[in-house]
Amino acid sequence: MYDVKTFNAIAQSGLDTFTNDFEINQTDDPDAYLIRSVNLLEAEFPQNLKTIVRAGAGVNNVPVDKATQQGIAVFNTPGSNANAVKELVISLMVATARNLFAANNYSNEHTEADVSQRTEKDKTKFNGTELAGKRLAVIGLGNVGSMVANAALALGMKVIGYDPYLSANAAWRINNRVKRVDSIKKAVRTADFVTVHVPKNDGTIGLIGTKEIADMKAGVTLFNYSRIGIVDNRAVVKAIRTEKINHYCTDFGEPVIADSDKITITPHIGGSTLEAESNGAVQGANTVMNYLENGDTTNCVNLPNMQVGFETAYRITVIHQNVPNMVGQISTQLANRNINIENMANAAKDKVAYTIIDSDSLNQNNEDELISTLNDIAEVYRARVIKHQG
Ligand SMILES: NC(=O)c1ccc[n+]([C@@H]2O[C@H](COP(=O)([O-])OP(=O)(O)OC[C@H]3O[C@@H](n4cnc5c(N)ncnc54)[C@H](O)[C@@H]3O)[C@@H](O)[C@H]2O)c1
Ligand SMILES: O=C(O)[C@H](O)COP(=O)(O)O
Numbered sequence: 415m416y417d418v419k420t421f422n423a424i425a426q427s428g429l430d431t432f433t434n435d436f437e438i439n440q441t442d443d444p445d446a447y448l449i450r451s452v453n454l455l456e457a458e459f460p461q462n463l464k465t466i467v468r469a470g471a472g473v474n475n476v477p478v479d480k481a482t483q484q485g486i487a488v489f490n491t492p493g494s495n496a497n498a499v500k501e502l503v504i505s506l507m508v509a510t511a512r513n514l515f516a517a518n519n520y521s522n523e524h525t526e527a528d529v530s531q532r533t534e535k536d537k538t539k540f541n542g543t544e545l546a547g548k549r550l551a552v553i554g555l556g557n558v559g560s561m562v563a564n565a566a567l568a569l570g571m572k573v574i575g576y577d578p579y580l581s582a583n584a585a586w587r588i589n590n591r592v593k594r595v596d597s598i599k600k601a602v603r604t605a606d607f608v609t610v611h612v613p614k615n616d617g618t619i620g621l622i623g624t625k626e627i628a629d630m631k632a633g634v635t636l637f638n639y640s641r642i643g644i645v646d647n648r649a650v651v652k653a654i655r656t657e658k659i660n661h662y663c664t665d666f667g668e669p670v671i672a673d674s675d676k677i678t679i680t681p682h683i684g685g686s687t688l689e690a691e692s693n694g695a696v697q698g699a700n701t702v703m704n705y706l707e708n709g710d711t712t713n714c715v716n717l718p719n720m721q722v723g724f725e726t727a728y729r730i731t732v733i734h735q736n737v738p739n740m741v742g743q744i745s746t747q748l749a750n751r752n753i754n755i756e757n758m759a760n761a762a763k764d765k766v767a768y769t770i771i772d773s774d775s776l777n778q779n780n781e782d783e784l785i786s787t788l789n790d791i792a793e794v795y796r797a798r799v800i801k802h803q804g
Contacts, residue, residue, distance in 0.1 A: 416706050417441045422450035424469060425688075428695020432703065435803070446702045450694075451475055451682070459484055464798065465705045469698035470495055470685055471557065474614040474641060478716050482766055485733045485796020487705055488715045491697035495685030496557035499639055502684055503609055503663075504565050507550075510635050510661045512542035515678060546570030551605035553598060553621070554640070555580050559611035560587040567591055576601040598622075599629045607635045614641035624649040627658060635661045639684045642666035650677075707803055709770055717768045718761035726756045726772040729800040730785075735793040736767040744769055744797075747787055751780050766795075 416436050420429070428448070429438055443462040447454075450468070453475050466476055468490040481488050509515060517540040524532060550566045552559045555577040563573045564587075573592045577584075588594075595601050598621070602608050608630060612618045622636070623646040630636075636659055638645040645662075647670050653659040654676045664671070667679040685694070704710040708724050709731040711717045717733060730748075734740050741760050748755060748771065757772040776784070781799050788797035 416446065416702075417444040418446045418448050418702055419444040420448050421452035423691070424448055424450070424698070425691040425695035427692040428469065428697075428699045431696050431699035435707075436703065445706055448695075448698050448702055449476075459486060464796070465489065465702060467491070467698045467701045467705075469691075469694035472613060472641060473715050476715075482716045482733075483795060485794075487711060487717050487733070489698075489701045489705070489711075489713050490715060491694045491701065492713055493557040494694035494697050495687075495690035496561050498687040498690035499558045499611075499684040500561035500565055501687075502665075502680070503562050503637055503639055504569070506637065506663045506678065506680075507545060507566075507607055507635070510663065510678065511545060511548075513540040516540060516675065548572070548606040549574065549604050551576070551601040551608045552592070553577070553601060553608065553610045554612035555588055555592070555594075556584050556611060558639070559609075560584060562609055562611065563592045564589045571607075574601045574605060598626050602626065602630045602634070604631060605634060606631065607637070609637035610640050610644055612640055612644060614644055619643045620646050622646065622649075624652070627653045630658065632658055633660045634658070635663070638662075638664040638666065642668060647671045707800065709800055711768060716763070717766060718763040720759060720761055720768055720770060722757070722759045722770050722772070724772065724800075724802060727774045727802050728772070728776040728781075729802070730771040730773065730776075730788070730797060731800065732769045732771075732788060732797040733795040734767055734769065734791070735795075736762040736765050737793055740767060740791075740793060741769060743791055743793075744771070744788060747784060748773070751784060753780065753784070 417440050418436055418438050420439060443460045445462055445464050447466045448469060450470055455477050463486055465487045466481060471490055471492060473488060473490050476488055478488050547570060549572045552563045552573060552575045555575045563575055566573050567589050575592045575594050576598055610622055621644050627649055647668060650659060650662050651670060661676050663678040665680050665682050665684045671677050709729055711720045732744055753773055754775045755771055755773055760767060760769045785797050785799055788794055
């Protein structure tokens with residue numbers, strides 16, 4: 415039996431996905447965390463914890479390096495909430511272009527019985543613009559950015575994209591009418607709308623600041639539905655004062671941007687739809703089960719992506735440093751115990767490597783001692799044995 419600890423609201427459909435071999439929130443030393451935005455940056459991890467699965471996209475709330483050092487595989491569920499973010503961003507583009515929030519406030523303030531003459535006169539205050547024919551710059555063309563770009567094209571916009579790290583898979587999803595450029599400056603300089611869809615990391619904090627805003631067209635509308643800090647909010651406030659930015663929409667409030675009718679703040683609801691929460695929870699539950707029961711690392715953030723058919727009675731998985739002679743050291747320990755290897759796979763991602771060894775000749779007597787010896791190898795972060803189900 416494996417124990418999964420949940421944090422935040424995990425959709426019931428995800429919890430229902432777990433088989434009877436999994437229990438939820440039953441111990442203080444779980445095998446897996448299934449989380450959303452809970453901040454684990456200062457957390458101490460229990461000894462038994464083998465995986466942290468983020469139901470959603472951003473893993474900036476997880477100390478990934480620390481998890482790696484403790485042999486904990488970190489996953490997310492890419493794309494599970496991308497459509498929800500796309501719809502929110504597109505709806506806010508329409509809402510800001512058509513002055514919907516101000517128009518709604520006006521109508522709520524003028525509720526007298528015969529308001530029709532007055533509104534016919536005042537409605538010109540809320541004249542808007544259409545999206546068709548306008549230019550949108552999308553910074554980051556991954557799961558969310560590609561969807562926003564494609565939807566904007568469908569609305570008749572001209573779309574310019576910037577993503578220097580775009581994966582081949584992600585590139586396939588982008589409509590070939592999205593014009594790709596090689597700098598933020600080229601992307602934003604003619605754009606009426608700029609939207610940012612990148613992960614938060616050391617390379618993206620302050621990605622859009624004073625300099626990038628200076629490169630934008632006067633009157634631009636800017637969106638940050640990625641994370642707080644990727645857009646420099648102080649620079650935004652200054653640019654709103656000079657009318658360089660016409661409107662700013664973000665999912666991440668903080669005092670410096672509060673109380674401005676030129677700023678729309680939503681309370682981190684980009685992925686908060688029934689559909690997205692269910693997608694993330696179901697995908698997350700399957701990820702937990704696949705890792706704990708098979709050692710699969712699809713969508714793993716800190717280990718190489720490996721899926722190896724599991725046909726033998728036992729599987730040994732080893733997370734270790736990506737240095738020479740690791741496979742040699744590991745297989746020597748098996749040979750010393752006369753354990754035959756039926757199948758073996760090894761791959762690396764940056765400084766971390768993952769080795770999967772399948773065998774039929776492990777048994778209760780040699781299993782614990784072998785795993786303990788493998789865990790004693792200085793470069794090994796975690797070795798574990800998985801018994802074939804059924
Ligand atoms: N507001 C919300 O509720 C919500 C919901 C989903 C995602 N997010 C945030 O949005 C981010 C993006 O989500 P996603 O699912 O599209 O992630 P993703 O990993 O699919 O795509 C991110 C893209 O950003 C690109 N990128 C990385 N650094 C870049 C840089 N310096 N300049 C330009 N592009 C860069 C990557 O190459 C990748 O293609 C997440 O990491 C998360 O922080 C927020
Ligand atoms: O990164 C994400 O997936 C989003 O920011 C959604 O976060 P949430 O799961 O806490 O709503």
